[in-house]
Amino acid sequence: MIRITQTFFYQGIGLWHPTGNFEFQPYFFNTLVSVVATVQVAAVLEGIYLYRSWQVSYTETQELKKISLQSQLESLKTQLNPHFLFSNLNSLSALIGSDAGKAERFKDELSSVYRYLLHQNNRILCPLADELAFLNAYFHLIKTR
Template identity: 50%
Template sequence: MIAMRYLHSYGARIRADEALKNVSLQTQFDCLKTHINPHFLFNSFNSLSVLIAEDKVRAGNFLDELSTVYRYMLQSHACDLIPLRTELAFIQAYFSLLKTRYGNGIDVLIDVNACHLEARLPPLTLHILVENAIRHNSILADQPLLLSICVTPEGHLVVGNNIQRKTLRANNLQAGLTNITTRFRLLQLPQPTIMDDGQSFTVQLPLLQKSGTM
């Protein structure tokens, strides 16, 4: 009887690990699809071309950030959890690309105390949330999209943005958020909290501390 329970528990754990692996691979694939498409590549290379002609130092920085973004996305599938420090470094590189494209139309405030930098979360979580905000909101110089990333004193990551929804709603509104909640569930972590008051959209996520506690 004990052996049967052990085998059942072992089989369930194997299935959960396999499901998590599949979701992680899908996340990586979806993120790559977002960026490795003609429009993104055209915009990136066009921006790079302009910078090369105008400012070779900025062009070099842009190319470095672009390389950082792709390298992180290609390597992120190797682990289920990653330090917040690493995730923030990636999102800062990615945001540099966004600033080159949107200019004053977008801005981000990152306020994270150093004591939280080694806390862990599923890789590409911040990327999905930033992409979600960009996909569903207008980005204009006179109406900038403002994003914020902070950690509460209790150790919860909070990612938010002002709401200025596009007239034409993008497809798969919940796809990114569903992906995140599924990964947290498979990792047996508390579920993220999603808040929308009509003025701002906020997602609060639990962080796994280095000691293994929430």
């Protein structure tokens, strides 16, 4: 509507020179330019809005995944610790009577595993060397049992 009024004003002051009594070409051209520009601006703004919405939902999804994995890990830790401890103590008790050398190594590996578990509760990341040492100690416990 503003473009049409503007074109009519331009015709009135002589900027547009119609060839007939009432020429529609300038009105059509101004309306077309206005519509094309509006569609382009709307497309850019809609793209920006959709990208920001995607960023927010992606961040929320990643946070929820992280929270879910953390709760699963905590749940596993609480379920595993008591059973694991009593099972290993029973194995140690059986080894003490039969082979004192194996019992001594089993005790060292068990203390290494529990030391790792206690330290790991307080930190988020740990060095790969610590992880490998834990895996070796744990594997030795399982193999001996």
